[in-house]
Amino acid sequence: MDSLRGNNGPRYKHLAAEGAPYETITLDPLTPIIGAEVGGVDLAGPLGNRTIDEIHRALAENSVIFFRDQHLSPDQHLAFGRLFGDLHVHPAAPHEPGIPELMVIHADKDSPRANGEGWHTDVSCDAEPPMGSILYIKQCPPKGGDTLFASMYAAYEALSERMKAYLEGLTAFHSGDNYRGMYANYGVADKPSYPTAKHPVVRTHPVTGRKALYVNAGFTRRILGIPRDESDAILRYLYEHMANPLFQCRFRWRENSIAFWDNRCVQHRAMWDYWPHTRSGNRVTVKGDRPV
Numbered sequence: 001m002d003s004l005r006g007n008n009g010p011r012y013k014h015l016a017a018e019g020a021p022y023e024t025i026t027l028d029p030l031t032p033i034i035g036a037e038v039g040g041v042d043l044a045g046p047l048g049n050r051t052i053d054e055i056h057r058a059l060a061e062n063s064v065i066f067f068r069d070q071h072l073s074p075d076q077h078l079a080f081g082r083l084f085g086d087l088h089v090h091p092a093a094p095h096e097p098g099i100p101e102l103m104v105i106h107a108d109k110d111s112p113r114a115n116g117e118g119w120h121t122d123v124s125c126d127a128e129p130p131m132g133s134i135l136y137i138k139q140c141p142p143k144g145g146d147t148l149f150a151s152m153y154a155a156y157e158a159l160s161e162r163m164k165a166y167l168e169g170l171t172a173f174h175s176g177d178n179y180r181g182m183y184a185n186y187g188v189a190d191k192p193s194y195p196t197a198k199h200p201v202v203r204t205h206p207v208t209g210r211k212a213l214y215v216n217a218g219f220t221r222r223i224l225g226i227p228r229d230e231s232d233a234i235l236r237y238l239y240e241h242m243a244n245p246l247f248q249c250r251f252r253w254r255e256n257s258i259a260f261w262d263n264r265c266v267q268h269r270a271m272w273d274y275w276p277h278t279r280s281g282n283r284v285t286v287k288g289d290r291p292v
């Protein structure tokens with residue numbers, strides 16, 4: 001990290017636009033760059049149009065938003081997700097019986113792995129990757145099990161102008177092959193094939209118009225149109241750069257909390273530091289558009 005130090009102030013100078021005040025919800029930002037806790041709303045609904053608009057705006061302005069003390073049935077969790085678009089079905093992960101849109105997020109002392117242990121944005125192997133994911137944790141370990149979130153706007157904006165110019169127009173190949181065998185412990189059989197897609201290395205968010213880095217360690221196999229060794233080196237650099245804590249917030253779960261992140265501009269990473277305890281919940285994922 002010494003290489004990040006300089007004499008010109010912080011590596012990333014974030015200037016947030018002053019938003020209009022919220023009227024139906026409260027907002028408590030975790031950092032000036034990413035993440036805010038939303039209060040004054042019961043997501044079990046029904047939610048008024050004004051509240052729904054303000055939740056949309058809170059997500060656009062903060063990239064990931066958190067809600068505490070929510071008590072949702074599976075149907076209410078699904079209904080909340082549908083306020084933001086059609087629901088996505090994960091190509092590999094286990095789901096609650098008979099509800100493919102309700103993904104299981106669970107790790108305990110016998111788990112061979114936990115979800116999301118490496119930095120990632122969800123399912124970028126899809127041609128139209130999910131816009132957002134709504135994770136509802138119902139059982140928490142006594143300590144630990146935090147999730148880290150990183151702003152891919154900040155990661156992009158902190159690049160040198162030369163690097164931004166270099167990345168402009170580049171496309172990368174994403175593959176879902178890493179799902180092979182991943183959920184065998186849940187009895188999920190592998191599919192004959194998983195999705196693949198080509199996406200811009202830098203995407204423009206359809207709502208905010210801001211540019212965000214969009215390469216994804218578990219899924220991006222290579223940047224197209226450049227030599228393999230160059231692609232490997234650039235991806236390695238970008239993954240290291242994206243993981244700078246300057247771009248991050250860290251959410252400490254309590255039971256019945258919800259995190260709603262925008263996959264178009266956020267990566268996340270879940271800490272499995274609570275073994276042998278159990279952490280458990282469900283994720284509802286909202287479909288998105290083709291990245292441009």
Ligand code: SIN
Pocket residue numbers: 105115116133135146147268269270271283
């Ligand atoms: C995920 O990647 O969806 C899981 C995140 C978490 O468990 O905190």
